Each structure stands twice: as structure tokens, then as C-alpha cells.
Amino acid sequence: MLDWTDRHCRFFHRLLSTQALLYTEMVVAEAVLHGDRARLLGFDPAEQPVALQIGGSDPAKVAIAAQAGEEFGYGEINLNVGCPSDRVQSGTFGACLMREPQRVADCVAAMKAAVSIPVTVKCRIGVDDQDPEIALDELADAVVAAGVDALWVHARKAWLQGLSPKENRDIPPLDYDRVYRLKARLPDLYVGINGGIKALDEAELHLRHVDGVMIGRAAYQEPELLADVDRRFHGVEGRMRQPREIIEAMLPYIEAQLAAGTPLSHIVRHMLGLYHGRPGARRFRQILTVEGASRNAGVDVLHRAMDTVEEIAAEVAAA
Structure with missing residues (x-):
């Protein structure tokens, strides 16, 4: 959701749901180290609960960025291992890290050592010619060993060669069952699912198999979808509807x-x-x-x- 879920977007979405966990757009760890942290990380307290999503592949750098996020008041730090954009690949992070599960685990371990809030990972089921049965298990096992608090899985591959970022959101087929199998194999790991989910009825069906549902573009393009989240999933009546x-x-x-x-x-x-x-x-x-x-x-x-x-x-x- 690069360039989408900025602070203005999140403040707006919070008016529709008091309970949904909101995620920032991905912030590059290198930028946090050398850039204007107030501009990159600042947010209105009314946005809470909100998680900071970080992009990076150097354990020391992502740990510093995570620590900065905690200091700014975020309730969770998420490492993005699923974004296929060109600018992410050129920085050797995002979805290309699916090929390096131990590096991802090293990043998670460094972040866990640096902060007291949850550290989570968002990934794909695989990239390019990887076998999703092997690739997803290898990544999951590595980050679990490193102490990850949750794994959010976009239930389709990313093709880093031959497809644009937009095509990567639509062309690779969705495989929700692969995510369900991961949860069944690792029952103690919080597993969330993402990808192509357009309605709350669909979210309810997924929650029979996994612990959480992440909705991106559907909630952005039809924000009123968020207005019923509190009632249906948290037992709290929404604040406003019209x-x-x-x-x-x-x-x-x-x-x-x-x-x-x-x-x-x-x-x-x-x-x-x-x-x-x-x-x-x-x-x-x-x-x-x-x-x-x-x-x-x-x-x-x-x-x-x-x-x-x-x-x-x-x-x-x-x-």
C-alpha cells in the first residue's frame, strides 16, 4: 500500500472502525536512519491501534528503525517480505527476501531484541519458481524460531520477473488453502491471511481457518466496508455510518x-x-x-x- 495508507488515510479510516488494526505504508529502514523521522513516522494518536510496516534486509538497520517506531508510539512493528515493487527489489528487500528465510529470521531476532512490542512479518506464499509448499514453510519455521509474534500471508506468489507490481496483485492465482495448511501445521502461530478479500462475508469464512484477515485495496476503494467491522468482529457498535x-x-x-x-x-x-x-x-x-x-x-x-x-x-x- 505504498503511497496509500499515509497518516491522512489512517485518520479517515479510524473514523469508520475503532477496533481494526491499521498499518502504515511501508517505510524503508534506511530512510528512518537518515531521514526526517517526524515526517516518516509521525502520526495522530487517534489512529491507534496502528502498526508500523518496515522494509529492509539489514538486521542492525531494521532493529534501529523498529526501536524508533516504538519510541513514536506504534503498537506493532511489521517487516514486509511481500512487496514486489521495483524500488523494493532494487533495495534487496520486500518479496525477494522470500528466497532468504534465514536473513528474514535474523531481522526478526534483531527487532525482537530491540523492542518490547510485537514484531510481525508479512510475506507471500513464494516467489517466481519457488514451490509454495516448501518456501512458505521454510520462511515460517525460520521466523518462528526467531520469535516472531505473527505471520501475515498474501495468499499468492509474487513474480519478480515478468509481472508489474499491479499485475502481481491480480495475475498469480490465489491459494487460500496453502495458508490454511500453514495454520494447521503451526497451530500456536498467529497466522493472518491477505489477498483478494473484498467483503466482510469473505473475512468471516477465512476466520474459520486462520486467526486474522487483512483487507487492503477493497477497504481503501470502498471505505464504508470498514464501518461494520467493529460490530461483526469485535462486538462493539460502530461510531458512525453515514x-x-x-x-x-x-x-x-x-x-x-x-x-x-x-x-x-x-x-x-x-x-x-x-x-x-x-x-x-x-x-x-x-x-x-x-x-x-x-x-x-x-x-x-x-x-x-x-x-x-x-x-x-x-x-x-x-x-
């Missing part, structure tokens, strides 16, 4: 961000799917995308977008 309520709850945050110099477009780009499937959704997206890109755009753009959607909905209802 898009207008959610937007109005976002306004104080947006105003504060605008005052700090953040362009409106950086925030509202994460909200484009809020009216997904409703009359006026297309017009809502147009207003936020076009008017929200103006240099001086303010919260009036959101008011105009909401009012337009409601006008269109009223016209549809009266037709």
Missing part, C-alpha cells in the same frame, strides 16, 4: 492540516470512495479531485461535494 457524518467528523482534522500547510488534495484523495455505489458518487469524486486540487482549496469543497450528492440522491428518489 458518509456525511464521517466527513463532518473529518473537518476539524482537515482544517488543522490546512492551517499547517497540507494541501487539501493530499487528504481528500483518500476519501474518494466514500459514496461508492450511491447516487452521486461519480460527481462527488469529480468535485474532490478537480476542485480539491486548487492551491487555495478549503473545506468548502467538501461541503459542496456533500450537498451535490444529496441533491442527486433526492432527484433519484423522486424519479
Whole structure:
């Protein structure tokens, strides 16, 4: 979810679910060591519970990055061993580490020694010509021996040669049963599943076999999906359901961000799917995308977008 689940996205998603564990976009360990940590790691306390996802392959460096994450207040550190993007491969981390389970284990051990919060790993079932039966077991056994607290598995291979990152999300076939078999073999390991899960009904089915479900793009593109997570999976009634309520709850945050110099477009780009499937959704997206890109755009753009959607909905209802 590089460039997607930034702090503005997470604040928005937290308004829909108080209980779901949110993950940051992947932050490269090297950047944490040498970059602006406040910019890279800073987040609003209202986002909690939130996990920091780190990319790296040097045990010493990922340990320092994990320690920095704990100091900033994250509740979990996740090592990404599943991202197939070109910039990740060029740094020798992400999905290419599926070929080096002992290096991943060394990273986990170093991070566990550096922090007191949970350390988890997100991986694929294999890469390229690897046999998923062997590759996933080898990685899982290595990180379990290193003390990992959970393993999140994207239930498809990553093809590092021949497929783009986007194609790697869709073309390699999903193999949920492979993840189920991993959980059955390692019953004491927390195993979460990811990949192609688009609805909460699907999540309930997966939870018959594994411990957790991670939903990425479906929740981003249709954020209202998150609004029923608390009730269905945590026994807590959600705080708000209607898009207008959610937007109005976002306004104080947006105003504060605008005052700090953040362009409106950086925030509202994460909200484009809020009216997904409703009359006026297309017009809502147009207003936020076009008017929200103006240099001086303010919260009036959101008011105009909401009012337009409601006008269109009223016209549809009266037709």
C-alpha cells in the first residue's frame, strides 16, 4: 500500500472502525536512519491501534528503525517480505527476501531484541519458481524460531520477473488453502491471511481457518466496508455510518492540516470512495479531485461535494 495508507488515510479510516488494526505504508529502514523521522513516522494518536510496516534486509538497520517506531508510539512493528515493487527489489528487500528465510529470521531476532512490542512479518506464499509448499514453510519455521509474534500471508506468489507490481496483485492465482495448511501445521502461530478479500462475508469464512484477515485495496476503494467491522468482529457498535457524518467528523482534522500547510488534495484523495455505489458518487469524486486540487482549496469543497450528492440522491428518489 505504498503511497496509500499515509497518516491522512489512517485518520479517515479510524473514523469508520475503532477496533481494526491499521498499518502504515511501508517505510524503508534506511530512510528512518537518515531521514526526517517526524515526517516518516509521525502520526495522530487517534489512529491507534496502528502498526508500523518496515522494509529492509539489514538486521542492525531494521532493529534501529523498529526501536524508533516504538519510541513514536506504534503498537506493532511489521517487516514486509511481500512487496514486489521495483524500488523494493532494487533495495534487496520486500518479496525477494522470500528466497532468504534465514536473513528474514535474523531481522526478526534483531527487532525482537530491540523492542518490547510485537514484531510481525508479512510475506507471500513464494516467489517466481519457488514451490509454495516448501518456501512458505521454510520462511515460517525460520521466523518462528526467531520469535516472531505473527505471520501475515498474501495468499499468492509474487513474480519478480515478468509481472508489474499491479499485475502481481491480480495475475498469480490465489491459494487460500496453502495458508490454511500453514495454520494447521503451526497451530500456536498467529497466522493472518491477505489477498483478494473484498467483503466482510469473505473475512468471516477465512476466520474459520486462520486467526486474522487483512483487507487492503477493497477497504481503501470502498471505505464504508470498514464501518461494520467493529460490530461483526469485535462486538462493539460502530461510531458512525453515514458518509456525511464521517466527513463532518473529518473537518476539524482537515482544517488543522490546512492551517499547517497540507494541501487539501493530499487528504481528500483518500476519501474518494466514500459514496461508492450511491447516487452521486461519480460527481462527488469529480468535485474532490478537480476542485480539491486548487492551491487555495478549503473545506468548502467538501461541503459542496456533500450537498451535490444529496441533491442527486433526492432527484433519484423522486424519479
